[in-house]
Amino acid sequence: EAGVAQSPRYKIIEKRQSVAFWCNPISGHATLYWYQQILGQGPKLLIQFQNNGVVDDSQLPKDRFSAERLKGVDSTLKIQPAKLEDSAVYLCASSSLRTGDRDTQYFGPGTRLTVL
């Protein structure tokens, strides 16, 4: 079973520029998550999708961040404009709804963003 795929793996941009990250979850996983992990911290949930609907985006800075999950599979997270404090690793995770496995989230390799 293929894991969660993310691209790009690394991105360097200047502040005020825009950037987009892509995620392809494990096949059949209905729930997709985007996390931000700042160095020395645990991952922080930005947004959670179930199929193509948003379940939780309470910690998403909506003035600059946006995310979509068209057709309930792939997802894109965008930052526009970027700030210095957005430098972090952006992790995508997915989980299924099967009983007994519903809470288990599997993470992709992440995208390391550096904002200069």
Added chain:
Amino acid sequence: QKEVEQNSGPLSVPEGAIASLNCTYSDRGSQSFFWYRQYSGKSPELIMFIYSNGDKEDGRFTAQLNKASQYVSLLIRDSQPSDSATYLCAVVIGGSNYKLTFGKGTLLTVNP
């Protein structure tokens, strides 16, 4: 009060010893608890999950849950240098649509 708290460490143990990692959480309604391992520069990798009070063993790893004390721990027996990593405690906060809240992680170093 932070929702999930861990000692940030670093925790240093000699090879072959038992490493004990601790985590407390604030929401009494929490039902699901996870331990992830994260090597430097890598993404979190699930080690164990536990839902019920008591111990759950998987190879050299044992998770312990005490809901009355709102406490979950991870024991690593016969620690190996390859166990050196940051260990993240994560909790599904009660009634939260399976939203994981992570602690900051504990850095474990196993010395040969």
